[in-house]
Amino acid sequence: MRIVLADVRGGKDSISKDTVAGGFGSRLRPFSRITHVIAALKRRLHDLPSVHLAYAAAIARQAGHDVVGSNGPLVDADVAIVLSSLVDHRRETEWARAMRSRGVRVGFIGLAAQTLPRLFERDADFIISGEPEAALMRLAAGDELRGLVTSPAIEDLDSLPFPVWDPLVAAGAGVRLPFGARPLGGSLPVLASRSCPEFCTYCPHRIQATYRARSVDNILDELQYLQQSRGRLHIVFRDPLFSQDRERVLALCDGIERREIGHTFECETRLDRLDGALLGTMHRAGLRAMSFGVESLAASTLKKVGRRPIPEAHQRAILARCRELGIVTAAFYVFGFLEDTADSIAATIDHSIELGSTVAQFKILTPYPGTPLFKRLEPLITENDWERFDGFTPVFNHPAIAQGELRFLLGSAYTRFYMRPSFVANYLRLSTPGVRRAVSALDARVDRVQARHPAPHAVGARSLRVDPATTEGPGGAMPATLRRTEPGRAAEHPEATWN
Numbered sequence: 310m311r312i313v314l315a316d317v318r319g320g321k322d323s324i325s326k327d328t329v330a331g332g333f334g335s336r337l338r339p340f341s342r343i344t345h346v347i348a349a350l351k352r353r354l355h356d357l358p359s360v361h362l363a364y365a366a367a368i369a370r371q372a373g374h375d376v377v378g379s380n381g382p383l384v385d386a387d388v389a390i391v392l393s394s395l396v397d398h399r400r401e402t403e404w405a406r407a408m409r410s411r412g413v414r415v416g417f418i419g420l421a422a423q424t425l426p427r428l429f430e431r432d433a434d435f436i437i438s439g440e441p442e443a444a445l446m447r448l449a450a451g452d453e454l455r456g457l458v459t460s461p462a463i464e465d466l467d468s469l470p471f472p473v474w475d476p477l478v479a480a481g482a483g484v485r486l487p488f489g490a491r492p493l494g495g496s497l498p499v500l501a502s503r504s505c506p507e508f509c510t511y512c513p514h515r516i517q518a519t520y521r522a523r524s525v526d527n528i529l530d531e532l533q534y535l536q537q538s539r540g541r542l543h544i545v546f547r548d549p550l551f552s553q554d555r556e557r558v559l560a561l562c563d564g565i566e567r568r569e570i571g572h573t574f575e576c577e578t579r580l581d582r583l584d585g586a587l588l589g590t591m592h593r594a595g596l597r598a599m600s601f602g603v604e605s606l607a608a609s610t611l612k613k614v615g616r617r618p619i620p621e622a623h624q625r626a627i628l629a630r631c632r633e634l635g636i637v638t639a640a641f642y643v644f645g646f647l648e649d650t651a652d653s654i655a656a657t658i659d660h661s662i663e664l665g666s667t668v669a670q671f672k673i674l675t676p677y678p679g680t681p682l683f684k685r686l687e688p689l690i691t692e693n694d695w696e697r698f699d700g701f702t703p704v705f706n707h708p709a710i711a712q713g714e715l716r717f718l719l720g721s722a723y724t725r726f727y728m729r730p731s732f733v734a735n736y737l738r739l740s741t742p743g744v745r746r747a748v749s750a751l752d753a754r755v756d757r758v759q760a761r762h763p764a765p766h767a768v769g770a771r772s773l774r775v776d777p778a779t780t781e782g783p784g785g786a787m788p789a790t791l792r793r794t795e796p797g798r799a800a801e802h803p804e805a806t807w808n
Contacts, residue, residue, distance in 0.1 A: 311375040313386040313413075314362040314476060317397070317404045323348035326394040327359040328498070328547045331513030332420030333677055334394035336699035340716070343723045354491050357545060359392050360498040361418060363472030365445050370473050372449035378476040383407055388448070389415045390441075393422035393429060395677075396699045405432040416454060418445075420517060424679045426457060428695060440503065440517050442469060462518035466503060467527040471534055480539045490575055490598030490637040496543040497535065501528050501561075505549040507579075510615045510681040511643075511674060514549050525557060529564040536570055543597075544574040551576035552583055552591075559587070562594035573597045575637075581619045585630045592634045599631065600639040603664070606657040610648040614682065624664060632665075632740055640666035644718055645674035647686075650709050651718065658722045667735050671722040672700040673715060729755055 316326065326334040339345040362378070369376045377384055381404065389408050391401055398421060405415040414434045418441040422429045426436050435454040437444045444460035463469060474480075474497060481495060502522040505514040535542060552558050564570075575598035588596070605611055608618035631638050642661055644654045661669050675698050676686040691712075692704035701719065703712035710718075726732065730751035734744060 310388060311377070311386045312365075312369045313377050313379050313384045313389045313408075314359075314365055315379045315381075315389055315391045315401075315404060316359045316362060316477075317391065317401045318380040319400055320397075323351040323355070324394075324397055325351070325355055326392060326397070326419075327357070327361060328500075330675075330677065330700060331516060332361075332394070333424075333513055333698065334396040334421070335672075335701070336396035336696070337701050338699070340701075341720045341723065343727050344720070347723065347727075353493060357496060357498050358474065358478040360472055360500055360547060361441065362390070362392055362477055363474050364442055364469060365390055365418070366473040366476050367470040368442060368445045369449050371470050372446075374449060376473070376476045378478075383411065385411070386413050389413050390445070391415060391417050393417045393419035395421045395425070395695050398428050398696065402429055402432040405429075409434070414453075416448075416458075420513060420679075424516065425695065430457075462503070462521070464521060466521055466523045471531045474539070490543075490573070491545070492543050496545055497539075498545045498547045499528070499531060500547055501551065502548045502553075506553055507550060507617075508615045510685070511676070512549075513677045513680050516679040522554070522557070525560045525564060528561060529568060529570070532565065532570050532572060533568055536572065541571040541573075544572045544595075546574060546576040548577065550578055550582065552578040552587065555582070555587060559590060562590045565594040571595075575599060577601065579619065580624050580627045581617070583627050585626070588627070588630050588634060588636065592636060596636060598637040598639065600641065602641040602643075603657075603661070604641065604643045605646060605649070605653070606660045607648065607653055610646045610653070613648055614646060621660075628665060632735075632738070635738060637668070638666040640664060640669045642669060642671045642722070643674050644671065644722070645703065645707055645710065645715055647708060649707070651714065654710075654718050654722075658718075658725055661722070661726055662729070662731070665731070665735055669722075669726050671719055671726075673703055673719055675700050675702075676705060 318324070322339075323337040324334065325336075326332070329335050337344060337348045337351065339348045366376045366378075377386065383404075386408075389405070391405055393401055401417075405417070408415050409432065415432065416435040416437060417429045417433050418437045422433075422436045423438045426438075429436055435456060435458050437454070437458050437460050439460035440462045441460055442463055444454060444458045447458075448454055478497075500523075502520065504518050504520040505512065506520040508515070532544065535544075565572075573595045576596070577600045580601050602616075603619075603624065604616060611618045628638055640661060642657055644657070658671075661671075674682075676683040676690065677698065686705050689705040689707075691706055692698070692702070698704055703715045706712070707715060731748045734740075734748045739745075739748070
């Protein structure tokens with residue numbers, strides 16, 4: 310049997326699927342000059358092949374089937390397995406429809422098709438509900454899957470074959486970038502665990518199955534196999550909480566050094582699951598970049614959505630240690646929690662700058678179907694286009710912040726974070742006391758200029774007042790006038806402009 314594995318791509322937006330947002334995916338439609346640059350960089354540096362399709366390739370190849378990949382071209386085959394997403398489901402179903410017209414049976418995998426099968430069922434012969442490996446083993450063994458196919462999670466992750474990459478991406482070393490951690494090309498994702506041990510009500514990572522972890526030896530065997538078959542790579546561990554078990558991470562790092570595995574790697578984790586000594590060990594084993602969620606400055610807001618706050622002092626200490634080691638850091642922030650106000654979001658933006666991560670990603674709270682948050686916010690949802698549930702678009706009526714203002718604050722966050730000298734210094738790892746003093750003085754000068762010509766990036770942790778009049782800007786309606794006021798002082802700044 311010939312099986313085609315499809316991760317359908319296209320368009321100018323920055324689209325990430327597979328494990329992003331638990332499998333729903335994200336889509337950045339640029340709405341300012343800064344976000345145009347960020348989207349372009351994400352398309353180049355974050356365009357990873359699908360680890361779920363690589364597992365599917367391994368299962369099919371192990372059963373003796375011919376396996377090919379496609380990112381959009383139509384391919385002759387007996388069966389097509391399509392990676393589903395919310396953010397690009399129309400393109401995926403259009404491709405499936407074209408393949409079925411050629412006599413190919415088509416099935417969808419992924420959280421989007423499982424959670425909202427009605428978006429896909431008209432263009433599918435079958436939809437796999439759950440982590441797909443168990444159902445794919447049945448398919449590879451000769452079963453003809455039809456309709457909605459339940460696929461129980463495999464408890465023993467070590468029993469799965471290692472992902473097979475050659476049908477999906479050609480072998481080759483990436484181009485290392487100065488001061489960057491992830492190269493252009495030459496990066497592959499690895500799953501050291503499935504699901505997430507945390508219980509944040511807005512996160513979709515727990516929808517499909519409960520948390521399970523692979524053994525250290527099994528992970529090491531995969532890393533060694535990749536080095537032997539494809540050379541030294543940059544590995545992107547796609548676990549939502551890589552350092553959940555400190556001893557397990559130490560054992561993994563020890564095994565990497567003992568086996569002389571030469572990959573560099575990056576991971577996502579929580580800052581309270583790190584300490585200075587652990588970071589040093591991870592760096593010696595190849596850690597070059599790390600991402601983590603801060604989400605909001607307000608601890609009370611985080612507690613309302615089931616997220617455990619991390620003390621600011623610990624956040625600063627971990628990032629200081631990362632700067633010492635030369636580890637690139639990426640902090641994640643979310644705007645639009647029900648307890649948020651314009652002031653609290655402005656305070657979070659200020660904190661993102663003061664914390665000093667190498668880069669930052671700001672998103673708007675998105676109630677994903679299947680999460681507890683979706684049930685809570687469902688009466689407030691105004692958007693009926695599921696592709697707009699992309700992490701950057703307001704989709705519900707916030708009780709305190711208009712959708713246009715929320716989008717305006719999102720633009721402000723990106724502009725304020727990236728349009729400052731200290732961002733350049735952090736990226737270039739310039740940390741001597743003299744350089745830091747000079748950069749601090751330049752930042753202060755930029756702040757003064759912004760105060761005279763306030764724009765979205767001029768929003769600080771002060772009182773915000775938005776005039777009722779609005780104007781259409783990139784991404785939709787936005788406040789026409791944004792005034793920043795000191796406590797007890799009248800607003801004095803003129804009309805803000807979109808940057």
